[in-house]
Amino acid sequence: MERRQFLSMTLGAVALAAVPANVRAEDFRKSKPTVWTAHTVDDAIKAMYGTTKATESGVTVTAPDVAANGGAIPVNVKSDIKNAKTVAIFQDANPEAAVIVFDINEYSIINYDIKIKMKASGTITTIVQTTDGKLYSGKKTLEVALGGCEG
Numbered sequence: 001m002e003r004r005q006f007l008s009m010t011l012g013a014v015a016l017a018a019v020p021a022n023v024r025a026e027d028f029r030k031s032k033p034t035v036w037t038a039h040t041v042d043d044a045i046k047a048m049y050g051t052t053k054a055t056e057s058g059v060t061v062t063a064p065d066v067a068a069n070g071g072a073i074p075v076n077v078k079s080d081i082k083n084a085k086t087v088a089i090f091q092d093a094n095p096e097a098a099v100i101v102f103d104i105n106e107y108s109i110i111n112y113d114i115k116i117k118m119k120a121s122g123t124i125t126t127i128v129q130t131t132d133g134k135l136y137s138g139k140k141t142l143e144v145a146l147g148g149c150e151g
Contacts, residue, residue: 028101035098041090041125044097048088049135054127059138061126070118070144077138079110083131087112093122093144106131118144 028048029036038044042052062076070093077089087110089099099116110128121143128136 026103028103035101036096038097039095041092041097041123044090045088045125045127045135048098048101049127049129051135054135054137056137056139058136059126059128061124061138061140063124063140063142066143066145067118068145070120072115073118073142073144075114075116075124075140077110077112077114077126079128079136079138081110081128081130081136084108084110084128085131086127086129088127088129089114089116090125090127091116091118091122092125093118093120099124118142120144 032048034047035044038047045052045054058079058081060076060078062078063073067073075089077087079087083106084104087102087104089101090097091099094117100114102112104110116124121141123139123141126138130136
């Protein structure tokens with residue numbers, strides 16, 4: 001094997017081995033199963049973070065004031081909070097309150113566009129947790145014209 005070929009293969013292997021060390025994801029369905037069966041937003045937040053006390057600032061939740069169809073409601077979540085660790089989205093219209101939890105790192109940009117299903121009008125709550133354990137929240141209340149679960 002030639003020296004250059006050996007060096008390029010070695011550097012490629014080292015780069016591939018280093019990538020998984022920087023990428024981490026926690027399966028919250030396994031580590032915190034009660035979050036996903038909680039019927040109220042407060043119960044889900046408490047199961048996820050151990051408390052419901054959050055500062056209502058620093059998180060913007062955007063969704064239509066009136067959703068024509070609850071089967072696919074576009075939601076945008078933005079935040080400039082530094083040292084964020086997780087971003088969680090909850091809603092109070094469906095039987096289970098938790099929607100999604102993102103496990104993020106210090107280089108992540110919090111600007112997520114998702115679509116959620118809501119069977120009725122309600123409030124979408126987003127929680128951003130920082131690495132020091134502080135919670136910040138944002139909310140958006142909306143009307144649903146046609147329910148997503150039966151519509």
